[in-house]
Amino acid sequence: MEVRDRTTRFCGVIAFAIALSVLLRGRRAVHWLFAAFATCVAAWYASQSLAGLLQSPMWARVTTVLTVLLPQFAMRLFEATIEGPRNLRFNRIATAIGVPMLILAFSPYHEAPITLGVLYSYVVGLWVGALYMLHRRGQASPSRAVRDRVRFLVVVGALATTFTLADFLSFLGVYLPPIGAVLAIVFVFVLAESLQRTRLADLYELSGRLLVSTTLAFALAGIFYGFITYIGRFGAMYLNAVLAAIVFLVLFEPMRNEIERRIHQFFFRERYDLETSISELRRRLAHTIEMDELGPVLMAGLEKSRRITSGALYVRDPDGFDLAGAMGCEAPPRLEALALRPLLDRLASSMSLEERLRSPSEADAPLVTAASTLGPLHNCNILAVRGDDEELVGILCVADDRVRDAFTPEEVVLLEALAAQIGVAITNTRVYAKLKERDRLAALGAMAAGLAHEVKNPLGAIKGAAQLLEESAAPNDTSSREFLGIIIEETNRLNRVVGSFLDYARPHKGNPVPLDVNAAIRRTIQVMAGAQAHPEVELKLDLAEKLPFATIDAEQLRQVVINLIQNAIQAVGGRGTVTLSTNIRPGSRSFGDTRTKAEEFIEVSVHDTGHGMSPKVLQNLFVPFFTTKDQGTGLGLAITQRIVQNVGGRVEVQSQPGSGTTFTLVLPVAQEKLLSKAPESNERLSRTAVS
Missing domain, CATH: 3.30.565.10 (Histidine kinase-like ATPase, C-terminal domain)
Known part of the structure; x- marks a missing residue:
């Protein structure tokens, strides 16, 4: 009980600190609702600790009252977190059930087993209902980022609820380790961060590392518990600690990588698929040295990611951009640089045209006109493809027509890295084309030297002999003169062919x-x-x-x-x-x-x-x-x-x-x-x- 009391006191202090930090960052209604919810969690853990420490019936009654209020605050907080129509029917039902629960909490029978059982069912039912309503509101959102954020919160909330239910069993006289308290504080912290960062992308690394670290901590505890159980208890504590540390150090790196991969694959499936596809695509582009292969390879990789429904790659020439590859739509075959100028002047590394033009101002009129030249990609995310010396060598357009706000900031960073790799690939294809041209000209030059000696000299002899025969031919021998004329004419043509070949193989720069x-x-x-x-x-x-x-x-x-x-x-x-x-x-x-x-x-x-x-x-x-x-x-x-x-x-x-x-x-x-x-x-x- 001492460990449980200390843990609950510690969690109560952390929950109160989180509530205070959110209020210091904002004063909107959702911030006040979160502060009320987090303060209720803090007070609930504090009252549990005081009830166990002081053995006071008053603190036990306070814990019961806070147990009734906790799902009420959670339900209203979840509703305010996501924009959408309010579910008044669910709110009325929850309030109607909460009032008799409060009466039971203040009644003399608040510690009776049947009362505690009713309270337990009330908390579980209302909390699950609140998470379900949060899930439905998230799925109804047109924004992929909002849907992902809500899905993540629901999963974490469900896990925290499952483990926190063990704490409610204390009302029935069943005392378990306070694992639920720790996970509940983790959920409160992640919920606070989601209020400050409205897109899941900002939570991706934080949440991933948090889950990985939590899983590794439980793994270490399990290893240590196994050594204590099967090798010896406190008498061999030092030996158990050393052996557990050795085993954990040996398994740490592969275990962390595998756990991280599994967690990201399960909780962040779409982000994981996009990251995996882009990594594979970047490896393929690193080995692409033909311009004709670049577009198809890129489009096939983007389509494989299942996150991009339409896209196009344009490669720059002096006056505009030529289409090198497209998928999912009929992209314009060419974009003129002058028409795109307002867009390109604002393009640093990437730009979301959908977000930029959602509520355009008068100053954005040139940008709207420039975006319209992209045709069906006018609402895309456009990325700058740069080569050596940061020179713009192309643009990459990607879009997901199924949702709004298709790509989170961290996903845009992944796409920017892909655009950088495309720039390297374009530079490589141009260098390779020059090398091929140089080798081809070197071979032609060597061939031209032999051709000049082996062909032109015999041609001169043939032509000279034919001209002598033509001069000595009888005037009335029309047949001989005709064939000799053909020989001279074809000799001259072949001589011109050889001359053209020499001019191309060994070009003369002249005197510019x-x-x-x-x-x-x-x-x-x-x-x-x-x-x-x-x-x-x-x-x-x-x-x-x-x-x-x-x-x-x-x-x-x-x-x-x-x-x-x-x-x-x-x-x-x-x-x-x-x-x-x-x-x-x-x-x-x-x-x-x-x-x-x-x-x-x-x-x-x-x-x-x-x-x-x-x-x-x-x-x-x-x-x-x-x-x-x-x-x-x-x-x-x-x-x-x-x-x-x-x-x-x-x-x-x-x-x-x-x-x-x-x-x-x-x-x-x-x-x-x-x-x-x-x-x-x-x-x-x-x-x-x-x-």
Whole structure:
């Protein structure tokens, strides 16, 4: 009895301290209800201790009265903890039952066995009913976080109730160790923390560690009890303590890990599944080095977690974000950076659009517009994917359409760690692509050296011999002249193929200087006009006025423009319109860039009115040796892309079957102009035909 009295006094002091701490943090109605409940628990344990210490009937009666009041306070506290309609019927029934219970507690028969049995049934029934009503209110909430928090509180409350019932058996003359008192104080403490932290996520680590520590403490007590029981009692106390400590130290680490895993798996099932899935997904992403594999691997892992109903990964390019993978919804295939600017300016590591836009203000109007570009993911959690030097390389969108407040703060931290791993994976895929390109070019370079010697020299001999035979052939021998002409023509074609191959394998960087793009284009058109073999193709110029200079080799730019125009002429089938235009494109600063002025670009566009290209052709357009022409080498566009990329630019293509094709060269503006005379006519030309 001495241990029980001390334990109950200790628990009473702790319960009163918890009640006082909650009142110091807030003065709302729920805080006062909790203070009343915790004070009732403290007084109940204190009265039990005093009743046993003083053997006073008065304190026994006080304990009985507090026993009646305790479930009444708990029921009203549970109702105030979760928002929702009040269950007036249950409240009336509880009050109606509580009044006669108080009368019994003040009656002379309060210590009679039948009275104690009725009180015991009243406390058990009302307490279980209160927990059941708390469970129902939690399940009716649309917020996953609230549902999880309530479920956790109900489980802990049920455990505390089960063990605390042993304390009520003292009214029937049955005295057990005060385990229920300790667990009841644990429940009061967790309930107090849940009032201060409205989301379960803040309680996850605290509650998990508390349960693990409590379980380990009982395990240690059980080991020590076993040694005392089977080896010896107090006479061998020191030996028992040493042996129990050795056994516990040996079993501590594996026991703690297993208990922690089981408790988290049982009490925090959804969080445990998400954490396990993300850990597995991060391991898989660490071994993903192909960009084509990144999206499917990520989406499969997110779907496997069963916590995400829709998601999408977008990878950044200079002007926007391309869809790399999606699940659960029809995500937009591309997001423009300018449209997303209000959102990206506010995005640090993550942002809940659902929470941010739940009650938007006028200042949030640009954010609402930017979020609408995400389509079905407009209410998602959006996470920044950053690579080296914290550069934004993509965005990850995840959502659970089944509930509100789908992800708790700690779960968002897990998703942010996943986004960081995605950033590393994207960086790795780009490095791997560069390594593959370097190895491929090294192999092509070695092959080109042998090709130049083994093919071009014999081709020269074949062509020379054919030309000699053609000169010596009789004028009336048309058959021989025809076949010799074919030999010379095919030799020239094969020589061009070898030359293109050498140009691609061993690219010449040329002499990049600040160049007047308009003047270079006019000169190129003049050269092509003299050799124009398609009189039914109309070639138009639409050149912008006051176009800045671009840093590029003049001959290489001429090579690129000629290649694109020839492709366009072939695309229209020898009859149609090809438009060559230039313009200034305002650049967009990188996110986080502090420059006051963004870098500008020069656009050189070649548009044709042909049949367009299919998505499959567009996907392989710049792949070396891929061609749709009967006699094409498949290297023209690959060389074009290489030349433009070497000066810091890029090639963009827009095409739809039946609506023509537009190739756009995006070239950075030169920082310093070449000290030469500007062309005399740099005005905008429109609808000028070059025959």
